[in-house]
Amino acid sequence: MKVSSSPFRAQLRAELQILARNGEQLLLTLIIPVMLLVFFGTTDVLPTGFDDHMDFLTPGIIALAIMSSSMVSLGIGTGFERSYKVLKRLGVTPLGRPRWLAAKIVTVLLMQIVQLVILIPVALLLDWNSDNAQWLLAIGAVATGSIAFAGLGLFIAGRLRAEVNLAAQNGLYLLLLLLGGMVVPFDKLPAPVAAVAKCLPSGALADVLRDALVGQAERPGTSWIVLGIWAVITPLLAASTFRWE
Amino acid sequence: MLPAPTTKVKGVSVDVPSFSRINRDEPTLVVDHLSVRYGDLVAVDAVSFSAHAGQVTAVLGPNGAGKTSTIEVCEGLRRASSGHVRVLGLDPTKDHRALANEMGVMLQEGGIYPSARPIDVVRQYCGLYGSGKTQYANPQELIDLVGLTERQKTSWRRLSGGEKQRLSLALALASQPRIIFLDEPTSGVDVNGRSTIRDIIRRLADQGVTVILATHELDEAEKICDRVVIFDKGKVLVEGTLDDVRKARRTVRLRTVRPLILDDMPDNLAGWLIEDAPCDYSIEDAPQGLIAALAVWLSERGIDVVELRTGMASLEDVFKKLTGGES
Numbered sequence: 001m002k003v004s005s006s007p008f009r010a011q012l013r014a015e016l017q018i019l020a021r022n023g024e025q026l027l028l029t030l031i032i033p034v035m036l037l038v039f040f041g042t043t044d045v046l047p048t049g050f051d052d053h054m055d056f057l058t059p060g061i062i063a064l065a066i067m068s069s070s071m072v073s074l075g076i077g078t079g080f081e082r083s084y085k086v087l088k089r090l091g092v093t094p095l096g097r098p099r100w101l102a103a104k105i106v107t108v109l110l111m112q113i114v115q116l117v118i119l120i121p122v123a124l125l126l127d128w129n130s131d132n133a134q135w136l137l138a139i140g141a142v143a144t145g146s147i148a149f150a151g152l153g154l155f156i157a158g159r160l161r162a163e164v165n166l167a168a169q170n171g172l173y174l175l176l177l178l179l180g181g182m183v184v185p186f187d188k189l190p191a192p193v194a195a196v197a198k199c200l201p202s203g204a205l206a207d208v209l210r211d212a213l214v215g216q217a218e219r220p221g222t223s224w225i226v227l228g229i230w231a232v233i234t235p236l237l238a239a240s241t242f243r244w245e
Numbered sequence: 246m247l248p249a250p251t252t253k254v255k256g257v258s259v260d261v262p263s264f265s266r267i268n269r270d271e272p273t274l275v276v277d278h279l280s281v282r283y284g285d286l287v288a289v290d291a292v293s294f295s296a297h298a299g300q301v302t303a304v305l306g307p308n309g310a311g312k313t314s315t316i317e318v319c320e321g322l323r324r325a326s327s328g329h330v331r332v333l334g335l336d337p338t339k340d341h342r343a344l345a346n347e348m349g350v351m352l353q354e355g356g357i358y359p360s361a362r363p364i365d366v367v368r369q370y371c372g373l374y375g376s377g378k379t380q381y382a383n384p385q386e387l388i389d390l391v392g393l394t395e396r397q398k399t400s401w402r403r404l405s406g407g408e409k410q411r412l413s414l415a416l417a418l419a420s421q422p423r424i425i426f427l428d429e430p431t432s433g434v435d436v437n438g439r440s441t442i443r444d445i446i447r448r449l450a451d452q453g454v455t456v457i458l459a460t461h462e463l464d465e466a467e468k469i470c471d472r473v474v475i476f477d478k479g480k481v482l483v484e485g486t487l488d489d490v491r492k493a494r495r496t497v498r499l500r501t502v503r504p505l506i507l508d509d510m511p512d513n514l515a516g517w518l519i520e521d522a523p524c525d526y527s528i529e530d531a532p533q534g535l536i537a538a539l540a541v542w543l544s545e546r547g548i549d550v551v552e553l554r555t556g557m558a559s560l561e562d563v564f565k566k567l568t569g570g571e572s
Contacts, residue, residue, distance in 0.1 A: 010375065018358050089357070092320050092322060094346050
């Protein structure tokens with residue numbers, strides 16, 4: 001029987017197996033973003049303010065997908081691993097925290113590649129024009145956003161009981177979906193809500209992705225700064241507060 | 246390396262992973278004046294004991310006695326408030342990575358994702374120990390060894406309590422350990438499963454592995470352990486070989502044809518008798534001459550003795566006596 005040739009590979013393989021066996025994670029990270037993209041892409045009901053509503057929608061849905069994989073999926077999974085004492089059990093193996101974290105990061109990256117490989121062709125099928133896309137800038141935005149959301153997800157997962165963590169991650173997902181500037185434009189939100197939304201990682205990621213993918217961001221410079229700050233603060237917060245048991 | 250012995254599990258012959266031979270005279274686990282405090286609560290209070298290669302050391306004690314805190318310090322999961330612990334000559338915290346490669350751990354419960362399948366988890370754990378070994382443990386052999394061959398593709402959440410325990414034992418063996426910590430390994434396990442687990446534990450010790458067994462099940466411990474450490478209220482009450490601990494409390498069993506009226510007996514006799522049931526009595530640590538005096542007193546009153554037997558106390562007797570009865 002084949003055994004993975006290093007602790008990292010063994011752990012990565014286990015992470016991917018667990019991901020594949022959790023249907024609700026696939027629903028959250030793949031099916032819901034694709035459904036939202038297809039629904040709003042074919043109905044044109046969103047008051048986007050863009051000439052082509054797909055130019056608004058595609059970066060927003062990609063931001064949503066990144067949030068779902070790096071924050072919600074990672075956070076819920078890690079919360080249950082704490083609860084089930086999986087982390088405690090791994091703590092008495094030679095794996096070590098750096099390799100455990102590396103396996104988590106690679107799992108999220110692989111999931112995001114699958115997300116993008118599915119979402120971008122779907123957007124193109126819905127007549128999104130990618131001529132203006134700066135892909136390297138978009139990858140940088142996705143990476144920065146992933147760090148920010150992963151830190152946020154692990155911060156929540158590292159403090160709360162598994163069930164409370166589950167509710168908090170899903171609640172935050174819904175809140176940011178509706179009020180985070182990803183699907184509903186900032187200028188369609190009530191002014192106080194919009195002011196807060198612009199400071200959230202969701203709104204900032206959606207805005208920098210609109211800059212990278214369609215060149216129509218509202219305030220790309222500010223959004224990059226906001227996203228960068230979140231990407232520094234949340235991992236530090238998670239690292240300093242995370243409880244392994 | 247010792248030759249890999251063969252055992253039969255559900256009719257299948259399998260090889261037990263081989264383990265390194267080590268010096269059985271030197272203690273492989275040394276706990277020296279260890280204390281663990283949680284705020285103001287002293288969970289472990291300056292305890293000292295040791296364990297040796299090739300022996301099963303049972304760590305016994307009521308809930309909250311300090312067993313788990315002590316073992317978690319030995320495993321490197323928890324820091325000592327004061328005192329020292331050396332496991333295989335290593336510091337469990339500073340040398341954690343090196344120790345983890347040589348150590349097997351079975352948690353009391355959990356530790357596995359509910360949707361995971363036994364064969365996948367065992368394969369994962371065999372891989373986790375890959376870089377520190379010349380040869381991996383064979384996942385299929387471990388699954389067969391603990392008797393989960395037919396359930397290896399069933400998700401963990403669908404396994405019975407006993408099957409979960411046996412899977413946890415397989416994970417502890419994935420490191421091909423030189424020292425193994427087992428927390429309640431037979432809890433919730435049926436009779437056949439207990440026999441399998443007991444057999445594996447005994448043979449691990451026979452191959453030179455240091456086995457640390459924390460359990461509430463005194464009869465199980467008595468069947469397989471060589472040494473005993475009894476905890477209570479954060480302290481070690483007694484430590485020694487099983488025989489020494491039992492011999493220290495010699496017991497006399499007395500059974501009579503009719504109940505004795507203890508009030509009629511002189512205090513120097515009645516004060517030693519413990520009435521276990523009507524007509525059944527025991528005497529612990531009887532002083533010299535007591536049994537003879539008792540026999541004379543019974544004879545003078547025509548009370549026939551059905552049984553008068555001296556012997557070592559059972560582990561349960563010793564435990565109850567030391568801890569006040571709670572296991």
